[in-house]
Amino acid sequence: MNLLRGTASAFGAAIGGATGIEVLPFDSVSGGPQALSRRLARNTSLILQEESYLSAVADAAAGSAYLEALTNKLASLAWALFREVETGGGLAAAIERGFVQDRLRHKAAARERAIAARADKITGVSVFPNPAESVPFPEEIASPDSEGTHPFAGRLPALPAAGKSERFAALVAAARAGTSLRELRTASRRVASIVIPPLAASTRDAEPFEALRWRADLALEMIGSRPPIFLALLGKPDDYRARANWVQSFFAAGGIEAIMPEQGFESFESVEALAAAFKRSPAPVACLCSSNKVYAAMLGAATALKKAGGVAVYLAGPASVLETLDSADAVAIDRLIHEGCNALAILEEVQAALKVEELAAAAEEDEAEVGFEVHTHVHGHDCGCC
Numbered sequence: 001m002n003l004l005r006g007t008a009s010a011f012g013a014a015i016g017g018a019t020g021i022e023v024l025p026f027d028s029v030s031g032g033p034q035a036l037s038r039r040l041a042r043n044t045s046l047i048l049q050e051e052s053y054l055s056a057v058a059d060a061a062a063g064s065a066y067l068e069a070l071t072n073k074l075a076s077l078a079w080a081l082f083r084e085v086e087t088g089g090g091l092a093a094a095i096e097r098g099f100v101q102d103r104l105r106h107k108a109a110a111r112e113r114a115i116a117a118r119a120d121k122i123t124g125v126s127v128f129p130n131p132a133e134s135v136p137f138p139e140e141i142a143s144p145d146s147e148g149t150h151p152f153a154g155r156l157p158a159l160p161a162a163g164k165s166e167r168f169a170a171l172v173a174a175a176r177a178g179t180s181l182r183e184l185r186t187a188s189r190r191v192a193s194i195v196i197p198p199l200a201a202s203t204r205d206a207e208p209f210e211a212l213r214w215r216a217d218l219a220l221e222m223i224g225s226r227p228p229i230f231l232a233l234l235g236k237p238d239d240y241r242a243r244a245n246w247v248q249s250f251f252a253a254g255g256i257e258a259i260m261p262e263q264g265f266e267s268f269e270s271v272e273a274l275a276a277a278f279k280r281s282p283a284p285v286a287c288l289c290s291s292n293k294v295y296a297a298m299l300g301a302a303t304a305l306k307k308a309g310g311v312a313v314y315l316a317g318p319a320s321v322l323e324t325l326d327s328a329d330a331v332a333i334d335r336l337i338h339e340g341c342n343a344l345a346i347l348e349e350v351q352a353a354l355k356v357e358e359l360a361a362a363a364e365e366d367e368a369e370v371g372f373e374v375h376t377h378v379h380g381h382d383c384g385c386c
Contacts, residue, residue, distance in 0.1 A: 001124035002026035007044050014054040015061050021045060022181040029204070115205050116344035125206045126343065129213075129252045131226070209253055212347055215356045216255020226257040227354040228283035229314075232274055232305060233264035234290035234298050240264055243316045244289040250337060251287075254347030256354075259283050264290075271300045275308040285353055287314040287337070296324035302332040311353050314346075 006023050013021045025033030025041045033041070049055045061067045085094045094100050114120040121127045171184055179187075220226050229251055233240045248258040259281050265274045278286055286305045288295070295301075295317065302325070305313045312334045315321065319338075322330045337346060351357055 003040060003044075004123075006041065007048070010045055010048055011052075011054070014048060017059075020181060024182070111205070113342075116208070116342050117340055118343050119340065120205075122206050122209070125209050126253050128249060129209075131252045131255065131257065208344055209347075212254040212344075212351060214255075215351060215359070219255075219356055219359055222359065225282070226255055227351060227356050228257050228259050228281070229350065230278050230281045230283040230286040231258050231260045232278065232286050232288045232301065233261060234274075234288060234301060235264055235266055235294035237264065239294045240290045243291075247287055247289055247316045247337065250343060251347070251350070253343065254351060256347065256350055258287075265298075265301075267298075271298065271304045274301060275304040278305055278308050278310065284309065284311040285314070285350060286310050286312075287316060288333075289316050292317060292321050292324065295321050299326045300329065302329040306332040312350070 003026050006026060010021055010023050023041045023044045025037035027033055027037045054060060085091055085099070088094055088097070088099060091100075111120065115122065115126065118126050124130065124133075171187075174184060174187070175181075216226050231244055231247060233244055244258075244260065248260075251258055261277050265271070265277075288301060288305075290298070295315070302313050302315065313332055314335050314337055315333045316337050319336060321336070322333070325333075335346060335349070337343075
């Protein structure tokens with residue numbers, strides 16, 4: 001997935017007229033790039049240039065009404081923002097009074113909400129996840145150490161202080177000496193020192209989902225199984241198949257494994273069998289999956305799961321379904337899951353009910369007692385960084 005992200009990003013940069021493009025290796029945040037990933041990163045730009053001929057056209061997007069409309073909209077919004085900043089005394093004054101920070105935080109908060117609700121989808125992470133794929137341990141992701149030094153500090157050029165008209169010349173000299181774009185970008189970040197409190201500009205969109213996946217992977221390593229949830233399939237396959245597939249992918253984004261019975265429970269008389277199957281499963285939480293019509297017909301299903309020991313009972317469907325249910329069933333349902341719900345919050349809630357976070361914390365304490373840190377083996381990646 002990160003190969004596709006890197007290719008799309010490089011393509012967009014070239015179409016947009018960027019004069020310098022650096023394609024990062026797909027595993028740049030999961031243990032460091034290897035020979036294969038470096039070769040693929042290099043060849044991505046070469047193929048786009050030499051085989052797709054992006055460099056042979058002055059303006060590849062010329063004449064596209066779609067792109068021209070977006071460009072005009074972006075230019076209009078940017079010009080309005082520029083005039084607002086200048087009216088307030090310029091960029092320095094805007095930073096001092098917190099205008100820039102407030103705008104960035106507002107946009108960041110909106111972005112976080114969209115990602116949590118999967119309105120902004122991260123393929124391979126929040127949607128279509130691969131449960132068998134490992135994610136990087138949070139501490140292995142490149143970040144400043146406890147003393148505030150950057151992992152690339154030994155190779156970063158020393159730049160003059162800002163405001164002396166010497167910094168750009170120093171950057172050019174460092175680039176000619178072989179310093180990469182990433183290192184130059186890191187070395188020139190000094191404006192952060194006047195932004196108080198600092199903004200988490202380096203946080204990747206996928207990190208909250210990666211943290212959930214890491215806890216689930218740790219549970220698999222420690223106890224031999226991932227956190228489970230029981231899918232209560234009601235009706236015939238045509239009734240529950242679509243929602244069951246969606247629910248399975250929904251919980252997999254948090255490393256939670258769906259336990260599915262061999263067949264669905266088709267009638268009111270099957271409610272007791274449903275409760276018995278749930279009791280036999282290792283899962284303490286359950287999710288009802290079927291069509292809205294079957295939900296209304298299978299009275300007592302949610303109540304039976306609750307009486308059978310369900311710590312939490314979920315239902316896949318819209319809020320309107322609750323109006324068709326028996327009052328006892330409506331009370332027994334703890335949460336609805338549907339497209340647009342806060343997926344991140346629900347996944348965190350399920351992990352809390354399954355004691356996954358406590359298990360991870362206990363593992364860290366046990367390892368710390370014997371002088372080791374908890375690490376996971378990174379065989380793949382779905383960091384969503386590109």
